[in-house]
Amino acid sequence: MSATITNVETIPVSVPTEESYETSLSVATGGQGAHDHVLVRVETDAGVTGVGEVAPHSPWPHGLTQSAVVDLIADRITPAIDGKPLHRIPRLVENVEQVLSGESFPLCGIDMALHDALGKLRDQPVYELLGGPAGKEPMVDLHSSIGIRPPEEVREIAARAAEEGFNAFKLKVGGPDLAAERAAVEAIAEAVPDARIRIDANQGWTAAEAVNAVPELDEAAGGLVLVEQPVPYDDTAGLRRVREAAGVPVLADEACFSPQDVASLAKQGACDLINIKLAKTGGLSRAQDVATVANAHGLACFMGSMLELGVGTAANAQFAAASPAVSYPSGVLNVHAASTLIEETERWTPDGDRFIVPDSPGLGVTLDSDAVERYRVD
CATH class of the missing domain: 3.30.390.10 (Enolase-like, N-terminal domain)
Known part of the structure; x- marks a missing residue:
């Protein structure tokens, strides 16, 4: 047809x-x-x-x-x-x-x-249009994402998330108070002893600041999984410096929009992983291209979001379920707005730290008029 x-x-x-x-x-x-x-x-x-x-x-x-x-x-x-x-x-x-x-x-x-x-x-669901997941359940592993907050609030959020089944956490950092950020990391580690903690600075540090901060937060976590975009998006040399000096895998986010960006970062040894976001790559088609180039250069992929509402969240989950390149627990579900503007019967609720993507046609959601x-x- x-x-x-x-x-x-x-x-x-x-x-x-x-x-x-x-x-x-x-x-x-x-x-x-x-x-x-x-x-x-x-x-x-x-x-x-x-x-x-x-x-x-x-x-x-x-x-x-x-x-x-x-x-x-x-x-x-x-x-x-x-x-x-x-x-x-x-x-x-x-x-x-x-x-x-x-x-x-x-x-x-x-x-x-x-x-x-x-x-x-x-x-067909979109994940099938994209070619996956071949012979597997369309499942997406998730992490719990925590913004910049006082340590006591971070502890409470982490404890609640652990009760829901989460043990992978992303904590926003990069602010002016490193001591408070160390305390926030320690709060997660104490509340969830088996927590897998990653930090995201959203370009908040200079390279020198990151080289100082990351090892300290790594110690507080008992070993960080990774650090995301520690320096400004256009400071590739700084990103490489952090990767070489801090001893923690580096995830590129704001520095990477296109397949060409992936290749450039890989050739300069600036990162270990790529954060794929549909909004910055230009959608599902170009996200597939980014994943292909990342795989060719030996870079792992993580699936993130731009705090989309219901429709964008559905697209994020469809891609994460379809792509074998996405190998880390992802932030595809914006827990604060993932169900917004879509019909109540189609609102997606994770089962603990994972989500099974429905097999409904298309993105699997309908706008709530x-x-x-x-x-x-x-």
Whole structure:
């Protein structure tokens, strides 16, 4: 069965954050009081409609404002795919890339919607469209992510997560108070003796600061699993310095958007792992390319999120379930908003520290029209 794209619609929404989730980046930029995202609907003449989500994150490298995303999709992206065959997603992605200037965030929303529509058309979940998981249950291992908080709050959060079945934790660090961050790491280790702890500085340190801080936090954890993006995204030499001096595996996040970035980081010996995020790679198609190049260079992959709402969370989980490259417990479920804007019967709830992706067609979620109307801001 074939289908042709007939319309692209954008719906800007502003969903208040339910709980504070501070990082070194959000502290530096004044925090994030709401999820100012953009929903995307791609309609076809076959009667199927695909949905996607854009999480612009303007403070990020290459980030955009919500209004800029809406304008780019209306003015550039829609003319590039309108009237084109749905099943030719690789060609459609190339068409979109040709009219953009490297803006991965809006491309991601379109790519999600295209895969959702094609999955619905073929009655297949997206993880099957992506080629996996071959002969295995579509399962995603998860970690518990904790923002920058006082040590006593970190202890309580870790203890609750352990009761739910978690023993892998990601703690946000990179702030000005190393002693408090050491105490926070110790709080997790004391609350959950078998905890596997990783830290994420979100570019919060200089290379010199990271070389000093990481060994101290490694000691506090009884051995860190890894440190994520300790230095600014454009300081590749600093990233390599931390990797060589700190004695802890380094995960590149903000420094890595494209397959070319992966190859460059690998050749310079700057990291051990790559954080794949659909929003920064440009969607499911390009995330597969990133994973392929990482594997070719011997780099492990971790699947992260940009604090997406329900649609983006579903896409993250579909990719993590499909890709054999994702080998670490991942942060694909935004626990504060993973069920937002989707029908209640389709809200995804993890079973402890893992999640089985449903075999529903497409992304496996349907927009809750009442909730969308409540939060739309156009």
